[in-house]
Amino acid sequence: MSFEDEKQKFLNMPLEEKRSYYKSGVTTVDQIPTWPEYWEKNKFNIPKTLENTEKVDKVIAKKISIWQGDITSLEIDAIVNAANSSLLGGGGVDGAIHRAAGPNLKKECATLGGCRVGEAKITGGYMLPAKYVIHTVGPQGEKPEKLRECYENSLTVAKENHLRTIAFPCISTGIYGYPQRPAAKVALSTVKKFLLENKDMDRVIFCLFLKTDKDIYEELLQKYFTLD
Numbered sequence: 439m440s441f442e443d444e445k446q447k448f449l450n451m452p453l454e455e456k457r458s459y460y461k462s463g464v465t466t467v468d469q470i471p472t473w474p475e476y477w478e479k480n481k482f483n484i485p486k487t488l489e490n491t492e493k494v495d496k497v498i499a500k501k502i503s504i505w506q507g508d509i510t511s512l513e514i515d516a517i518v519n520a521a522n523s524s525l526l527g528g529g530g531v532d533g534a535i536h537r538a539a540g541p542n543l544k545k546e547c548a549t550l551g552g553c554r555v556g557e558a559k560i561t562g563g564y565m566l567p568a569k570y571v572i573h574t575v576g577p578q579g580e581k582p583e584k585l586r587e588c589y590e591n592s593l594t595v596a597k598e599n600h601l602r603t604i605a606f607p608c609i610s611t612g613i614y615g616y617p618q619r620p621a622a623k624v625a626l627s628t629v630k631k632f633l634l635e636n637k638d639m640d641r642v643i644f645c646l647f648l649k650t651d652k653d654i655y656e657e658l659l660q661k662y663f664t665l666d
């Protein structure tokens with residue numbers, strides 16, 4: 439079967455049947471607390487931020503989640519892949535996504551003509567719980583404008599495809615060496631701006647693989663998404 443047929447097969451498959459293909463456990467969006475729920479539960483254990491705080495409407499704050507785990511287990515509309523410009527697979531989160539999606543993901547990626555730094559391109563999710571994968575290529579080292587483009591363009595691609603739930607890994611902060619805290623600031627400020635300007639996204643999940651990233655996001659969410 440061609441990858442196009444496989445892609446449609448998985449996109450149209452009843453959920454129960456699709457779940458039999460997953461390589462890992464599955465987490466659904468309603469199992470992931472929103473930021474206000476997370477804050478209510480954990481506020482006495484999270485160190486207070488020393489940053490200036492920016493209040494947001496609760497409607498916006500409820501569209502954000504932080505979640506520690508493997509992005510390949512999320513059963514949502516799209517997961518973002520921190521890919522390299524060949525789009526042919528690599529290490530880190532890219533390798534994990536390709537392993538879980540199966541070989542057809544690489545076949546589809548091979549037709550896309552690569553991806554420039556900051557760009558984003560969409561493929562099917564195949565055997566992943568996520569329907570789609572949005573591939574973006576982060577900068578190597580601390581280049582805020584390029585990292586901002588990764589988040590913006592990934593969200594724009596999601597919007598163009600009418601996708602309403604999306605998860606990001608910490609793009610560029612692994613093999614590509616972007617320092618974690620400045621990268622988290624770019625991620626949070628860019629996503630916040632997008633959510634304020636676009637009402638049709640239901641949930642943006644920051645998938646934090648490392649405890650150090652979880653600590654950074656817990657602190658910085660207080661800055662960008664302060665609740666009343």
Ligand code: ADP
Binds near residue numbers: 611
């Ligand atoms: P980059 O080349 O953009 O730096 P990496 O894959 O090396 O990409 O790292 C990006 C982030 O993804 C790091 O925080 C890393 O810990 C995290 N990561 C690695 N594997 C997974 C996974 N299975 N799910 C979610 N995040 C992951």
